Amino acid sequence: MLFDTMVCHSVIRKLHLPSPLSDEAHSILRLPIRLGGCGIRSLHSVASAAYFGAVAIAAPFIIGTVARFVQGQPLSEDSTSPSSASVIEPALVALRSLPVSRHIADCVDTLILQGVSTDSKLLPASRLDFWTLYGTGSKRGIQKRLMQLIYAHSADNVMRQVHDPITRAKLISCSVKHSGSWLSVVPSSSDLFLLDSHFALAFRLRLGLPPQDGLPPFCRCGALITADPGHFLSCKLLKQTIVTTRHDLIVRLLASHARFAGGAVYVEPRHLEGKRADAQIFFSTDTSLLDASVIHPASPYYAISTTIASTHLGAARFRERQKHNKYDSQAKSEGASFFPFVLETYGGLGAEGSQFLDKLAKLYVENSPFSVNRTAFRTRVNRTVSIILQRGNALVQLAGCISTRDAAGRRVGYS
Numbered sequence: 001m002l003f004d005t006m007v008c009h010s011v012i013r014k015l016h017l018p019s020p021l022s023d024e025a026h027s028i029l030r031l032p033i034r035l036g037g038c039g040i041r042s043l044h045s046v047a048s049a050a051y052f053g054a055v056a057i058a059a060p061f062i063i064g065t066v067a068r069f070v071q072g073q074p075l076s077e078d079s080t081s082p083s084s085a086s087v088i089e090p091a092l093v094a095l096r097s098l099p100v101s102r103h104i105a106d107c108v109d110t111l112i113l114q115g116v117s118t119d120s121k122l123l124p125a126s127r128l129d130f131w132t133l134y135g136t137g138s139k140r141g142i143q144k145r146l147m148q149l150i151y152a153h154s155a156d157n158v159m160r161q162v163h164d165p166i167t168r169a170k171l172i173s174c175s176v177k178h179s180g181s182w183l184s185v186v187p188s189s190s191d192l193f194l195l196d197s198h199f200a201l202a203f204r205l206r207l208g209l210p211p212q213d214g215l216p217p218f219c220r221c222g223a224l225i226t227a228d229p230g231h232f233l234s235c236k237l238l239k240q241t242i243v244t245t246r247h248d249l250i251v252r253l254l255a256s257h258a259r260f261a262g263g264a265v266y267v268e269p270r271h272l273e274g275k276r277a278d279a280q281i282f283f284s285t286d287t288s289l290l291d292a293s294v295i296h297p298a299s300p301y302y303a304i305s306t307t308i309a310s311t312h313l314g315a316a317r318f319r320e321r322q323k324h325n326k327y328d329s330q331a332k333s334e335g336a337s338f339f340p341f342v343l344e345t346y347g348g349l350g351a352e353g354s355q356f357l358d359k360l361a362k363l364y365v366e367n368s369p370f371s372v373n374r375t376a377f378r379t380r381v382n383r384t385v386s387i388i389l390q391r392g393n394a395l396v397q398l399a400g401c402i403s404t405r406d407a408a409g410r411r412v413g414y415s
């Protein structure tokens with residue numbers, strides 16, 4: 001417990017988070033990244049599963065050793081469980097009086113409290129059955145399977161306790177595959193690197209905290225920030241300025257990856273009339289139009305919809321349909337395919353954007369003069385997109401904070 005508390009305090013201090021964290025933020029901090037959390041696991045929550053799993057794997061050897069000891073035989077390296085019932089029974093009786101059996105019984109009680117069902121076939125039907133359940137053969141991956149059940153139970157609990165649609169939409173979007181890639185990227189190059197301040201802002205966004213403490217309650221646009229901590233990501237006053245910068249950062253990154261993969265790229269193709277897509281990309285056998293977009297699923301407009309932000313990538317699908325309505329006829333007249341590249345602010349990538357990256361990875365493999373790994377290319381692109389998105393989000397959030405403080409200052413006559 002003390003170790004967990006120290007880790008939590010370190011995270012709060014390093015990232016300048018409010019202390020103490022709310023129960024909801026604390027739960028999200030502890031959840032695995034794939035379930036929408038931040039991956040700061042609690043040693044306390046892992047301890048019982050780890051002990052139980054370790055003893056379960058060693059059970060045949062423990063029974064063998066105890067059986068030899070009970071029979072008065074010398075211990076040997078081959079201490080696997082004997083098969084004869086006449087030998088096993090006395091060993092099991094002896095085992096039940098040893099401290100390890102008591103510890104296992106305590107672990108079972110804790111695991112049940114943590115949400116592991118007795119129907120999961122991982123726990124013994126009764127405390128005394130542990131040695132018969134795991135004594136016959138080595139079963140691997142028990143700790144991992146127990147933790148999957150525990151974390152799924154924790155994630156369900158967090159979701160069950162959330163009633164406002166904005167937080168619900170955030171939790172759903174954060175649990176989309178790859179949405180937390182930026183949290184586990186090794187900053188080995190400039191395109192995989194986030195400034196500490198930007199990392200802290202991305203962390204706050206994932207926890208559902210406002211970008212800074214002590215912000216005025218109202219945005220310059222009049223929206224109540226305390227009711228919508230991620231408001232700046234959907235603020236109408238930032239759309240034509242810093243939000244456009246975030247968009248351009250993403251387009252520039254995608255164009256650079258497309259060129260690296262061997263495609264010819266025309267950013268903002270001026271020969272296209274009317275509203276044009278962000279880029280025209282010439283592959284070896286065909287041409288694609290690409291339009292990048294970021295959508296904030298937890299904006300009040302999408303969050304209260306029962307059909308948009310209530311499912312994984314629902315907001316991204318909504319924006320993809322809008323983009324198709326806008327650009328399909330243009331793409332058809334150009335003889336090109338059209339890909340809407342839609343990112344949700346929390347990191348989820350729409351299905352069609354994912355297909356576009358697959359297409360880039362295929363081109364990369366076809367064009368390379370030597371053998372290359374398609375998955376490695378795809379993973380790197382995913383990570384750089386994840387980083388550039390959070391960098392752009394941070395810029396938007398910082399601009400929103402400055403604008404809001406400035407407006408509040410003017411209201412009270414400071415400038």
Ligand SMILES: [Zn+2]
Pocket residue numbers: 219220221222223231232235236237
């Ligand atoms: Zn606003």
